[in-house]
Amino acid sequence: xxxxxxxxxxxxxxxxxxxxxxxxxxxxxxxxxxxxxxxxxxxxxxxxxxxxxxxxxxxxxxxxxxxxxxxxxxxxxxxxxxxxxxxxxxxxxxxxxxxxxxxxxxxxxxxxxxx
Amino acid sequence: xxxxxxxxxxxxxxxxxxxxxxxxxxxxxxxxxxxxxxxxxxxxxxxxxxxxxxxxxxxxxxxxxxxxxxxxxxxxxxxxxxxxxxxxxxxxxxxxxxxxxxxxxxxxxxxxx
Numbered sequence: 001x002x003x004x005x006x007x008x009x010x011x012x013x014x015x016x017x018x019x020x021x022x023x024x025x026x027x028x029x030x031x032x033x034x035x036x037x038x039x040x041x042x043x044x045x046x047x048x049x050x051x052x053x054x055x056x057x058x059x060x061x062x063x064x065x066x067x068x069x070x071x072x073x074x075x076x077x078x079x080x081x082x083x084x085x086x087x088x089x090x091x092x093x094x095x096x097x098x099x100x101x102x103x104x105x106x107x108x109x110x111x112x113x114x115x
Numbered sequence: 116x117x118x119x120x121x122x123x124x125x126x127x128x129x130x131x132x133x134x135x136x137x138x139x140x141x142x143x144x145x146x147x148x149x150x151x152x153x154x155x156x157x158x159x160x161x162x163x164x165x166x167x168x169x170x171x172x173x174x175x176x177x178x179x180x181x182x183x184x185x186x187x188x189x190x191x192x193x194x195x196x197x198x199x200x201x202x203x204x205x206x207x208x209x210x211x212x213x214x215x216x217x218x219x220x221x222x223x224x225x226x227x228x
Binding site for chain 1: 148150155156157158159160163173203205207209216217219221222
């Protein structure tokens with residue numbers, strides 16, 4: 001079974017600094033997607049960034065970027081110039097491409113941004 | 116743009132009662148999911164559907180039932196509610212294809228007392 005592991009339950013960062021959230025996953029599939037979702041106190045799940053496994057280039061969305069290491073099955077999220085609004089729970093998720101697609105989530109990590 | 120709409124947002128049930136959590140999406144997505152999120156935990160898949168008339172179990176299906184009679188609607192039924200079902204429930208949908216981002220509803224906070 002596919003699993004997604006976020007080993008750090010909590011992290012904190014100073015405003016304007018950079019922080020990296022780690023995620024590892026276990027799968028025998030070769031074609032899949034990886035996602036980082038943000039969940040602020042409002043409870044809404046918001047997609048932060050997406051990475052297709054077949055792409056070697058790391059995805060980037062403004063201040064958010066990933067370090068995707070397919071062989072190591074690692075998918076970390078880097079947040080640059082952290083802002084107070086980045087404070088939230090962050091979830092790493094895996095999705096198989098094709099066939100029966102089930103989105104599998106990690107346990108999440110709480111990010112605190114200190115002013 | 117309604118996206119994924121869940122009702123109700125909050126509900127308190129007594130042990131043994133039943134209820135249906137409603138979920139509807141207007142994006143013509145073929146995939147729909149129900150997740151539960153317990154405090155301090157990630158999302159666990161309860162049931163999912165790859166299209167109208169097709170449903171399948173996720174990780175934690177016991178105590179729940181679903182149906183998918185239309186593309187838009189994917190209700191989750193709780194029969195004989197138990198305290199262990201106290202959780203936040205999320206419905207999500209996605210479109211099978213190369214850009215398979217899942218869109219989530221606002222969640223339903225359910226308390227069983």
